[in-house]
Amino acid sequence: KNQVEQSPQSLIILEGKNCTLQCNYTVSPFSNLRWYKQDTGRGPVSLTIMTFSENTKSNGRYTATLDADTKQSSLHITASQLSDSASYICVVSLIKAAGNKLTFGGGTRVLVKP
Amino acid sequence: DVKVTQSSRYLVKRTGEKVFLECVQDMDHENMFWYRQDPGLGLRLIYFSYDVKMKEKGDIPEGYSVSREKKERFSLILESASTNQTSMYLCASTLGGSRTEAFFGQGTRLTVV
Numbered sequence: 762k763n764q765v766e767q768s769p770q771s772l773i774i775l776e777g778k779n780c781t782l783q784c785n786y787t788v789s790p791f792s793n794l795r796w797y798k799q800d801t802g803r804g805p806v807s808l809t810i811m812t813f814s815e816n817t818k819s820n821g822r823y824t825a826t827l828d829a830d831t832k833q834s835s836l837h838i839t840a841s842q843l844s845d846s847a848s849y850i851c852v853v854s855l856i857k858a859a860g861n862k863l864t865f866g867g868g869t870r871v872l873v874k875p
Numbered sequence: 876d877v878k879v880t881q882s883s884r885y886l887v888k889r890t891g892e893k894v895f896l897e898c899v900q901d902m903d904h905e906n907m908f909w910y911r912q913d914p915g916l917g918l919r920l921i922y923f924s925y926d927v928k929m930k931e932k933g934d935i936p937e938g939y940s941v942s943r944e945k946k947e948r949f950s951l952i953l954e955s956a957s958t959n960q961t962s963m964y965l966c967a968s969t970l971g972g973s974r975t976e977a978f979f980g981q982g983t984r985l986t987v988v
Contacts, residue, residue, distance in 0.1 A: 795977070804879075804965055804979030805918075850917070852977075863908070863967075863977060867917040 764788040765853050767866035774841055775874055782869045784834040784851030792854040796825050796836045799848045799868070808836070808849075841873045878902070881966050881980035888987050894953040896983050898966030904978075906969045907949035909933075909941060911962040912982075918965065924949055956987045 765786045774780045786794070793812045797805035809818040809825040811834075817826045822839045838845055851866040882897035900907065906925050910918040910933075920933030922941040930941050938960060942950045949968075953960055966980040 797979075802982070802984075804967075804981050806979070807976055810976065862920070862923070865910075865918040867915065 765851055765864050765866035767849075767851050767869050769869060770867070771870040771872070773872045773874060776841060776843060778841055780838050780841060780871065782836045782838075782849050782851075782871070784836070784866055786832050786834070786851070786853045786864070786866075788853045788855055788864050790855065791829065791832075794825075794827055794834050795852040795854065795863075796823070796834075797850045797852060799850060801847070805850055838871070841871075843873050843875060846871060846873045879966055879968055879978050879980040881964075881983050883983050884981060886983060886985045888953075888956050888985065890957060890987055892953075892956045892987075894956050894985065894987075896951040896953075896964055896966075896985070898949045898951070898968075898980055899947055900949075900968040900978070901947065902968060902970075902978065903946065904968035904970050905946075907943065908967040908969075908977075909939075909949065909951045910965045910967065911935070911960075912965055913962050921951065956985075958987050961985060961987045 768783045795810045796808045799805040808820050808823050811818050811827045813829040824837045827834045848868040848870045850868045853864045855862045879900045888894050908923040909921045912918045919935050921939050924930045924943040940952045964983045967977045969977045
C-alpha cells in the first residue's frame with residue numbers, strides 16, 4: 762500500500778483559475794515533505810520543502826500547507842498559467858540512520874487549458 | 876548551478892543485453908538514488924547509496940545492481956534486460972541531513988525490445 766496518497770489523479774483547469782492538490786501520508790518517522798513539479802519527459806524539480814513545524818511555504822504562485830497532526834498537505838496554484846501543466850508529486854522524507862529515504866506519491870497530472 | 880547528469884536521454888536495448896545507466900553529480904552529495912517511474916505507479920526506489928562503495932536496496936531491487944566507486948558517480952546495471960524493465964529511470968542526489976534538497980537528473984527512457 763502506497764504510504765503517500767495524492768488526489769486527484771488528474772485535473773483540468775482553465776488558465777487564470779486556482780486549484781488545490783491534496784496529499785495524505787502515513788509514513789513515519791517523518792522528516793519533511795516536499796512538492797515537486799515534473800514536466801513531461803523531464804526530471805522532477807523542487808517547489809517547496811517543509812518540516813513538521815512549518816504550516817505553510819510559498820514559492821511564487823505555489824503555496825504548500827502542512828498539517829502534521831492529520832498528516833495532510835496541499836499544494837495551491839494561484840492564477841494558473843499554461844506552463845503549470847505538469848505532474849505534481851508529493852514526497853515525504855523518512856528519518857533513517859543512513860541516508861534519507863524519500864517516499865513518493867503517485868502524482869497529480871494538471872492540464873491548464875487556455 | 877547544481878547538476879545531476881544522466882548519460883543518456885533515450886536507450887533501446889534488446890532482451891538479455893547488459894545495460895549500464897550512468898549518473899554523475901557535481902555537488903559533492905553523499906546520497907544518490909535510482910528510481911524508475913511508470914504510469915500509475917509513481918516513482919519507485921530501486922537502490923540508493925549513502926557513501927562510496929555503500930549501497931542499500933530500495934523497494935524494487937530485483938533484476939538490478941548498482942555501483943558507486945566514486946562519490947560523484949552512481950551506476951545502475953541491468954544484468955540481463957527484460958521487457959518489463961522498459962521504463963523511465965531517474966537518478967537523484969542529496970546531501971546528508973533532513974532538510975536537504977533532492978536534485979534529479981533529466982531521466983533516461985529505456986525501451987527493451
